[in-house]
Amino acid sequence: MISLITIERLNKVFETNSQSVVGVDNVSLTINQGEIFGVVGYSGAGKSTLLRCMNILERPTSGKVYVDGTDLLALPPKELRTARQSIGMIFQGFHLAMSKTVEDNVAFALKAAGVSRRKRKERTLELLDLVGLSDKSDQYPAQLSGGQKQRVSIARSLANNPKVLLCDEATSALDPNTTKSILKLLKRINNELGLTIVLITHEMEVVKEICDRCAVMEEGRIIEQDKTYNLFASPENALTKKFIKSVMDFEIPNELYEQCSGTIVQMKFAGKKAEESIVSDLLKEFKIRGNILHGKIDYIQKKALGIFVMELEGESEEIRKALESLEQNLEEVEVLQNGRPVHRVDARTQ
């Protein structure tokens, strides 16, 4: 793995009239070349500030930022401007010039970099083709949908062949279908151009969809980071678990709990185990009956992750042995009462 962005002990403190506000608190982070890296957290966690420190839109109070081996904070202003051309950025609000056509919005980035008129035209059309907007070059941003506007800003951000694309809540203003199509485009660009992408979001669904690795931020700090699959399969921090639950959990109606006389157990299956016959083997091995109340297999980074909720019925000793067997085999086994775990074992991690 070659690291493209290295952040060392980065701090950002905002001094306002009345107080000091900590935006980023002692963050060290490495982002590898060619990966899609997500930073997730609630509002105010420090995601935007951290992202904006990666291209020195925000100057850190202390710490180091290296992009492709260059110490950005050591550069004089002119060289920093040149270095920034290799760092593209897109925003939630698109930041397009409303009085310019789609083509001119994209060409503007090339003009600023001193590219000749003929080359600008050629490159702009190539970029609009890449983002699927060849037929919109003469239109103005006001004539476009949100998704199309974001495509224009992606084309503009790629104009000078950046090494990395920073995405600041790039899909937060879009509906779920448009979000999917923009994420698909980002994934395609990542694959086809080998572009490294850093995206910040408050939506775990976005991370699940395209990120290879992810960091979770809270109060300016990174509290957990891992490959996306591992975060979903075995989150450690309470906040990470909350984020995962927002996309991987299901509510079972209280009435159902009242109707069930057996033991209700929620199981998380990771990797190959999600595709194996663990449940049917369990029912054969122990003298128990099992009713499936809920179940789902998700694919994260093309690896299966399953969650099942079952009611187990039988003698308590058999149930105990069955639970023990599940705990030895699965990522997570929780016995639920009224939807809450009353007994929980994290079994082996991947």
Ligand SMILES: Nc1ncnc2c1ncn2[C@@H]1O[C@H](COP(=O)(O)OP(=O)(O)OP(=O)(O)O)[C@@H](O)[C@H]1O
């Ligand atoms: N220019 C600023 N002046 C003062 N405080 C700021 C400034 N920018 C950010 N902050 C503060 O820094 C902290 C982190 O803000 P930041 O915008 O980075 O969080 P975030 O996770 O991106 O949240 P959001 O998604 O709501 O923007 C917050 O407490 C915020 O109020």
